[in-house]
Amino acid sequence: MKFMRWLGLTALALTVGGTAQAETVKIGVVLPFSGANADLGHQVDKAFDLYVKLHAKDIAPHKVEIVKRDEGPPTGAVAKTVATELITNDKVQILTGFVFSPSAIALAPVVTQAKVPMVIANAGTAWITNLSPYIARLSFSMWHHGYPMGAYAHDKIGCKTAALAYTDFPPGKDSTEAFKTGFEKAGGKITEAIPMGSPVQVPDFTPFFQKIKDAKPDCMYVFIPSGAHATGVMKTYGELGMRKAGVKLIGPMDLIPDNKLQDMGDAAIGTIVMGNYAVDLNNPENKAFNTEWHKAYGKDSYPDFMSAAGWDTMHAIFDAIKKLNGKAEDGAKVIDAMKGWTTNGPRGKVTIDAATRDIVQDENAMEVIRKPDGKLGIKVLGTTKAVKDECKEQKVGRCGS
């Protein structure tokens, strides 16, 4: 009898232990791998790969299977086709990636219909998270950087007047609008707003900057798509001697992407940006992140804010998988698992706001300096903690719908 009971208990134990079945969660990664913006896609992709490699054991015995597809150009059409097929063909349970806002916008009705969570690792248009209850964002909206910079520029940098210069497309308008709202609230005056051509061509910034130089505002807030334009802006700023003329250069962190900073030379020193990440950010997670990055990708390769966002994105997904014990088929449950999620990442403390499903993070005012080792780096001047997306908080324009 005792033996039978022992046998029964063993059998029961084995069965219970066995029901911790190993699930494989399929994740669809949509990033631009071709064309002019391929390097942006690779910055995020490298972060994804690195996290999965280092933290696979965190969700053991479950596994993730990553299916990657090219997001294509920022028209939205390719991303929509590709992501829809990831859902219908490859049957992924979670979609992530998305560098361009049009991709996420195009996809919103699809993920609502299919009930698949879309975890955005970059796309920054503020009202995207309003488009579907299945969207969560780990990166930023233009307002995260722009709005606090407005107050900071007036109060701490001492800009009484500011000019705006931006690439003429929605992120540019968003970002300068955010800055303007914050700046004017703090008592500053915007002297002019200059659109600088479409995002496709890298323009010659000289006529635009020359006009601003002639107007002599205290500061110049510039938004350009991170990438080819950033170097051009810095070069032109230096060439025209604008710092000497008394016009300070400020902007969101897109102005000094980490992987292009070294190329920018002396012209960049003294630029002040507001952002959530820089390679030099001093916290233990970031140090570890950088060490692992250099180990995996070489000492000349640097992560940037997109990589940091990608890292946290995968972290959030992994934690959700762990919480749901590998059962990620119910999209609503995955999103619920992410609401209120918080962690200390390379960017510092980040949280996903339960109401808006958008990110809440610290914003740092950072100045470009030359470090003792001769390289260019940043110094953190001040940090605003737990910044929310003010566009949605104040219900500005489309954010209010």
Next chain:
Amino acid sequence: MPHFAIIAVSILFDGLAYAMFLFITSVGLSVTMGLMGFVNLAHGAFAMAGGYVVVSLTKDFGVGFVPSLVIAALVVGAVSAVFERTLYRRLYKSTDLEQVLLTIGLAFMAIATATYFYGPIPKSVPLPDWLQGDINLGFRTFPSYRAFLIALGAVLIAVLWYAFERTNIGAKIRAAVDNRRMAESVGINVDRLFTLTFAVGSGLAALGGGLAIQLFGLNPSFAVLYLVLFLIVVAVGGLGSLKGTLLAALVLGIFDTAGKYLLADAGGFFIYAVTVVVLLIKPAGFYGRE
């Protein structure tokens, strides 16, 4: 100095620098299209190649900026001559469309190759000290690099003009542009002339590409992105005309700069509006022939 005069000087200076870049890069395209009637849409790819050669020479081999420009022009010019002899020659009698397609195909291949070897991230070049910083004339400072561009452009214009108008070869080219059959029948070897012109034109494009790095940054898309600009300059100036290309470059460069300065909202518009207006009135461009 009165305010509007300062603005005018700013616009003129910046516009002139931009115009010089346009002229240097486009003049080759204008002469080859006028001389041989060959639509070479790979011209932008030659400019891009020139840029990348300069990047490699300055960054990997430590060659100075100005010598790199010269070497790039010579190398790309020589390579283009090879292309001309082997590939382009077969299509002189083909339709415009086929020439367009062949050269666009070559341009795509060039872009893919550049992406493979250099990656999509834009490149910059280290400049010598005398090209950095600016020149102070009291009422305004002028970036040294742009002043250099204007000076270089002026020198090249003078050299090209002299070559075109005062040398034997220049006369032969002009004759061949005017009336190829006649030129051939008086014993001018038009084929060889064309190879030479094509090489020089492509070399100049490479020079322009190298100069553009400091202005716009260099990435593989350069080959097609700026092609539109070159085509506009050539169409507005008139095929096969040095004067025309120069005038078109000046008009377009200055109008574009002025537009961006004065009416930034519609800044990009100007260059296209000017093109349409000029072409509607003079379809063959300023100095083209019908």
Next chain:
Amino acid sequence: MAASETISPERNAARERAAEYLLSRHRFHWQEALPWLIAIAAYFIFPDRMTFGSQVLVMVMFALSLDLILGYAGIVTLGHAAFFGIGAYTVGLGAARLGWTEPISGLFAAAMVSALVGFLTGWFLLRYRGLTLLMLTLATAIMLQEAGNLRSDLSGGYDGLPGLEFKPLLGIFQYDLYGRANYIYALVALAVVFYFVRRIVYSPFGQALTGIRENIRRMHAIGSPVHRRLVTVYTIAAGIAGIAGALFTQTNAYVTLTVFDFDNSAKVMVMLILGGTGRLYGAFIGAAVYMVLEDHLSKLSPTFWQFGIGLLLVLAVLFARRGLLGLLEDASKYFTKRSKP
């Protein structure tokens, strides 16, 4: 004696063969059913790829519209995406701002608007040829895009008009995740447009177009109203491109200013050339092959894809001037010759 009375029987037979040849071109050959059968079969064989399939059909229609002006009338333009964009935005703005969500009437509206713009621009621009026309059409397309960006409050700029909703087709067919209804919708639209285009091409008007393409001076000399014919075909092609654009917006439920990109004009030209111009079905082959290849190859390596397409173009110009369709025709002729004793 009149010459006609002394015509030999061989002459007569030759004449009859010539007449038969001309007439036979108008009739439907069995080979013509092939692309349609393939399209229908795709619906059953690849039910999971219907979203992609709809995009292919949209490009086929766009390439078809370009074939009318490029292949048949010989007009080389770099701004055809302008009409695609106009059609796309007619439907988009209609749905977003005016609440006009009925799809089929949307197609008609798009066709009307783009045809109108085609007529107006064509009337001015088609007096020019060559490089001049090329630059004028290109400049027009770019200015339209810039204008759209200027009034991005209306157009949504590069972030576009999101979340467009369209009423179910004929009130019955809902749009599902798999895009099946969209595919059938696009296929039927393509069939209707194609029938219309085919009628034009084989009509006397179509013959006149071919004449204009081959020898425009001659056509002027025989008194053919060249300019009027060119403007007519340009208007029709613009309308069809507009329908393609409208379908694009409807099947994607989204549109941005990138529909006006020069890239779009260039891409459709490459597709058409690869397939073969002046042959109607060249548009089918070219668009389908290009998009399928792009889908597969760019997954492997985007850099190689671009290189491959460039190489394909070069090879096509050097060795296959009539495109893939020309190659197929040559191949079939070769085999039929072999089979004859």
